[in-house]
Each structure stands twice: as C-alpha cells, then as structure tokens.
Amino acid sequence: xxxxxxxxxxxxxxxxxxxxxxxxxxxxxxxxxxxxxxxxxxxxxxxxxxxxxxxxxxxxxxxxxxxxxxxxxxxxxxxxxxxxxxxxxxxxxxxxxxxxxxxxxxxxxxx
Numbered sequence: 701x702x703x704x705x706x707x708x709x710x711x712x713x714x715x716x717x718x719x720x721x722x723x724x725x726x727x728x729x730x731x732x733x734x735x736x737x738x739x740x741x742x743x744x745x746x747x748x749x750x751x752x753x754x755x756x757x758x759x760x761x762x763x764x765x766x767x768x769x770x771x772x773x774x775x776x777x778x779x780x781x782x783x784x785x786x787x788x789x790x791x792x793x794x795x796x797x798x799x800x801x802x803x804x805x806x807x808x809x810x811x
Contacts (some may be wrong), residue, residue, distance in 0.1 A: 716758050721745045 757763040
C-alpha cells in the first residue's frame, strides 16, 4: 500500500528577500533619476506589483497550492483591476469637461 504524497521543494526565502529589498531600493533610487514623472511612476508601480507577486507566491505559499486556492486570490484582484480601469476614466476627464457635463440637463444625453 503506497501513499501518493506530493512534496514540494522549499524556495530559498533569503534569495527572495534579497529580491524584495533590491526592488524596494530600486524603487526609491529610480525617483532620483532624471526621468519623466509618469515613467518613474510606472517603474515604481511595476516594482510594487512584482514585490506583491513574490510575497503572494512564496511567503503565502500560493505557488504550491491548488488552483482553487490560487483563484480565490487572483479573481478578486482581477475584479479590482477592472474596477480601477473603469474608474480611472473619471480621473482623465479635465475638470472643465466634467463640470460642463454635470451642468447640462439629462435630456441632452437622450435620457
């Protein structure tokens, strides 16, 4: 009688910690570079995403979990991303355009 026990290799937590420290320091140092502000923000947020992904995969052990447990984390994050994209449009509207749209009566929109 044999049991089919799956074991997983434990990752090198110190190496992952070094990656997290490196990404954190890189995020701070990139703000001192003479780069355009939007590019700096994209780099910092990309590093933050990679750090969050590393923590979720290795320190929360999601890399070794079943697909159901993994989807319990990924699906709400996907909904959050969609919500951000939908609501981000509101921040792109200039203030004058938003005020003009709010001042017009509803029948001009075909309602």
